[in-house]
Amino acid sequence: SHEAPMVIAVFSDFQWAYCARLVPQLEQLLIKYPGKVKVVFKNFPIRSHSYALKAAMAALAAEPLGKFWEFHDTLFNNYNRLNDQKIQEIVEVLGLDETKFKEQQKNPAITESIRKDYEEGIRIGVRGTPTIFINGKKLRDRGMQSMEAVIEKELQKQQEKSQKETAQ
Numbered sequence: 810s811h812e813a814p815m816v817i818a819v820f821s822d823f824q825w826a827y828c829a830r831l832v833p834q835l836e837q838l839l840i841k842y843p844g845k846v847k848v849v850f851k852n853f854p855i856r857s858h859s860y861a862l863k864a865a866m867a868a869l870a871a872e873p874l875g876k877f878w879e880f881h882d883t884l885f886n887n888y889n890r891l892n893d894q895k896i897q898e899i900v901e902v903l904g905l906d907e908t909k910f911k912e913q914q915k916n917p918a919i920t921e922s923i924r925k926d927y928e929e930g931i932r933i934g935v936r937g938t939p940t941i942f943i944n945g946k947k948l949r950d951r952g953m954q955s956m957e958a959v960i961e962k963e964l965q966k967q968q969e970k971s972q973k974e975t976a977q
Contacts, residue, residue: 814967815846815944815960820853820930822938823864829885831939834953842960850881851926853938860891865923867896870913876903 817835821828835848852869854861864884871880883899884891900910913919930940934947941948943959 815842815963816849816942817846817956818849818851818942818945820851820926820935820938820940820942822853822855822858822861823868823881823884824858824861824888824891825855825938826888828939829888831941831951832882832885834951834956837953838956838960841957842964845964846960850877851930852923853927853930853935853940854923855938862923863893863896864891866914866919867899869919869922870910870916871900871903871905873913874905874909876905879903 817838819831819835821831838846839848852865854865868877868880868884871877880899880903883902887895887899900907933942939951941951941956943956944963946959948956948959
């Protein structure tokens with residue numbers, strides 16, 4: 810399959826309103842640029858958000874069960890009321906195998922993955938969430954229009970580059 814040319818990396822925290830508000834925007838971008846953009850979710854749980862880390866672990870536990878994005882969306886729909894009971898509810902609503910989910914939650918690879926994302930974020934200058942990078946460039950403004958503008962500009966650049974390559 811053809812790789813999506815543009816990577817939107819989002820450093821995010823499941824317990825934060827601004828991160829939750831970004832979700833529909835990202836969905837619109839995926840619809841507007843089918844096959845041209847790919848969203849990569851990076852975990853950056855803020856320490857003062859008491860449930861952010863647990864929520865991140867739950868979403869990653871749902872990944873091998875094929876339900877990461879559904880879990881991600883449902884967590885964000887409930888960002889201001891996350892607790893163990895809510896996680897349990899989401900598991901039931903999404904019809905996940907509870908035993909497998911609980912096993913996955915204990916998987917050390919999950920904590921490792923979150924730690925890696927977090928450290929990468931710190932290294933590249935993430936100070937808060939959400940922080941968005943489009944093809945490695947940090948966005949100053951995460952409004953819909955400015956995101957589209959950056960994508961259009963990047964697509965334009967790639968088009969010119971591939972035209973040059975064809976011309977040679």
